[in-house]
Amino acid sequence: xxxxxxxxxxxxxxxxxxxxxxxxxxxxxxxxxxxxxxxxxxxxxxxxxxxxxxxxxxxxxxxxxxxxxxxxxxxxxxxxxxxxxxxxxxxxxxxxxxxxxxxxxxxxxxxxxxxxxxxxxxxxxxxxxxxxxxxxxxxxxxxxxxxxxxxxxxxxxxxxxxxxxxxxxxxxxxxxxxxxxxxxxxxxxxxxxxxxxxxxxxxxxxxxxxxxxxxxxxxxxxxxxxxxxxxxxxxxxxxxxxxxxxxxxxxxxxxxxxxxxxxxxxxxxxxxxxxxxxxxxxxxxxxxxxxxxxxxxxxxxxxxxxxxxxxxxxxxxxxxxxxx
Numbered sequence: 001x002x003x004x005x006x007x008x009x010x011x012x013x014x015x016x017x018x019x020x021x022x023x024x025x026x027x028x029x030x031x032x033x034x035x036x037x038x039x040x041x042x043x044x045x046x047x048x049x050x051x052x053x054x055x056x057x058x059x060x061x062x063x064x065x066x067x068x069x070x071x072x073x074x075x076x077x078x079x080x081x082x083x084x085x086x087x088x089x090x091x092x093x094x095x096x097x098x099x100x101x102x103x104x105x106x107x108x109x110x111x112x113x114x115x116x117x118x119x120x121x122x123x124x125x126x127x128x129x130x131x132x133x134x135x136x137x138x139x140x141x142x143x144x145x146x147x148x149x150x151x152x153x154x155x156x157x158x159x160x161x162x163x164x165x166x167x168x169x170x171x172x173x174x175x176x177x178x179x180x181x182x183x184x185x186x187x188x189x190x191x192x193x194x195x196x197x198x199x200x201x202x203x204x205x206x207x208x209x210x211x212x213x214x215x216x217x218x219x220x221x222x223x224x225x226x227x228x229x230x231x232x233x234x235x236x237x238x239x240x241x242x243x244x245x246x247x248x249x250x251x252x253x254x255x256x257x258x259x260x261x262x263x264x265x266x267x268x269x270x271x272x273x274x275x276x277x278x279x280x281x282x283x284x285x286x287x288x289x290x291x292x293x294x295x296x297x298x299x300x301x302x303x304x305x306x307x308x309x310x311x312x313x314x315x316x317x318x319x320x321x322x323x324x
Contacts, residue, residue, distance in 0.1 A: 002080065006268050006297045008047050009106050010308055013272035014293050016040040016088045016104035018312065021274050021283035021291075025098030032095045036088035036104055036274075041065045041072070049073035054114050055085035055107075055214040068116075081111040085218050085263075091189040094275055101189040101277030106270045107221035113265040115217055115257065116248040121235040122213035124190070127151075127206050128198035129227035137231045137256050141175045141208055148206050149181075156180050162193045163209045172209055191271075192279045194219035198228035202278045210235055220262035222269040225298035225305070230259040267300040289314050 019039035023032035037057060044051070051073040057063035066072075072084060084106060089095055091102035107114070125144060127135050131151035135144050141161075149156045157180045163169055165185040176183055184204060186193055190211040196202040216232040223230045233256050236242050242253050255261075272295040273280030281294040295308040 003299065003302075005047075005049065005080070005108070006270065006299055006306075009108060009268065009270045010272065010295050010297050012040055012043040012047070013104040013106055013270050013295060014310060014312070015043040017272040017274045017283055017293055018291055020089045020095055020102075020104070021285075024095050024102075024275060024282070027096050029092040029096040033089050033092045037063075037066055040086065040088040040104065040106075044072040045074070047073045048076065048079050050075035050079040050081045051084045051108075052082070052111070053086065054083045054116050055087075055217050057088070058119055083109050083111055083114045085109075085114055085214070085221060087191065087215065087218060089274065090191050090215065090218075091274070093188050099187060099275060101186070101192045101279065102274035102282070103189070103192055103271045103277070103280060104274060105191060105218060105272075106268075107218045107263065108268040108270070109221065109263060110265050113263065113267070114221070115250075115262045117213040117217050117234070117262075118241055118244045118248055118250075120213050120237060120241045120245070121210050122216040122232040123210050123235050124194070124216055124219070124230070124232045125206070125208055126194040126197050126219060126223060126230045127228060129229075131205075132227065132229040135206070135229055135231065137233055141172060142179045144208070145176065145179050145181050145206065152205060154205075157182070159205045160184055160203055161206045161208055162186060162190075162196065162204045163207075164188070164190055164193075164211055166209075169209050176208070189277070191215050191219050191222070192277055194230065195222045195226070196278050198223060198226040199279060204278070216257075217262050218269075220259050221267045221300075222298065223259055224263050224267045224300040225269050225303070227303065228259075230262065232257045232262060265300075269296075269298040271296050285314075 020036035094102040
């Protein structure tokens with residue numbers, strides 16, 4: 001994949017972040033998400049690529065744009081054929097309530113290199129590079145925590161596990177607490193949480209629990225770039241979701257997917273902060289008519305990680321609806 005594309009994609013996540021950040025703390029999840037979707041879709045139009053959304057806003061009859069299967073970019077004879085996994089606003093509730101860690105995110109791979117995951121749940125586990133190969137969904141939480149502690153040369157009591165704060169995780173939380181490990185409970189945003197396990201001094205060592213399957217594919221793409229590890233197994237809510245998974249090419253509904261099953265080959269991960277978090281700072285609007293964004297751009301092919309701080313002159317940006 002052309003490395004210059006990575007810097008083109010950051011303009012797309014910046015556009016989404018700038019748009020939805022106007023709705024930060026205003027309590028309207030739908031309008032925050034719609035602003036991000038609309039801005040991201042428009043920003044794709046200027047990119048020279050033959051892109052297909054494989055992880056997006058849902059099926060065509062559920063989402064007006066950025067739906068699974070939608071074509072994006074300026075396709076031409078020499079345009080690269082790419083698969084796009086995206087979440088214009090990962091953490092809609094976070095943004096709407098002014099919480100921590102909302103991001104606009106895109107993952108990109110050459111055609112056919114992302115798992116086409118249905119919009120269901122996924123049991124996930126993620127860790128950073130030093131513990132790569134030591135974690136396994138088929139192990140108990142205690143076994144995984146001990147394995148990570150050993151790999152990181154830490155006491156179990158110093159390992160921090162991030163878990164979505166959901167009723168479905170009551171048993172998991174109790175099991176982790178029984179080991180003596182520390183827990184960071186989060187309300188939303190498990191892409192950022194997975195990335196945090198491999199992100200410098202985030203203080204997060206392991207991710208456990210059930211979250212969205214589409215977010216699992218995006219997380220796996222990021223972990224490929226960071227050298228971390230990730231596994232996932234789909235958790236279906238009904239028989240209809242199992243049938244949809246089969247139609248999307250998943251032959252074994254109970255398969256344990258490795259990181260290479262979810263995202264492989266040359267992969268890019270691009271994200272821009274919407275609200276402040278462990279991974280990125282959120283959008284800031286200055287008194288000088290400029291907005292400041294913080295983004296990260298990663299490439300698995302080279303292992304390069306770039307952080308980008310950009311200042312946007314709002315007088316020269318396409319108009320964005322300002323909430324009243």
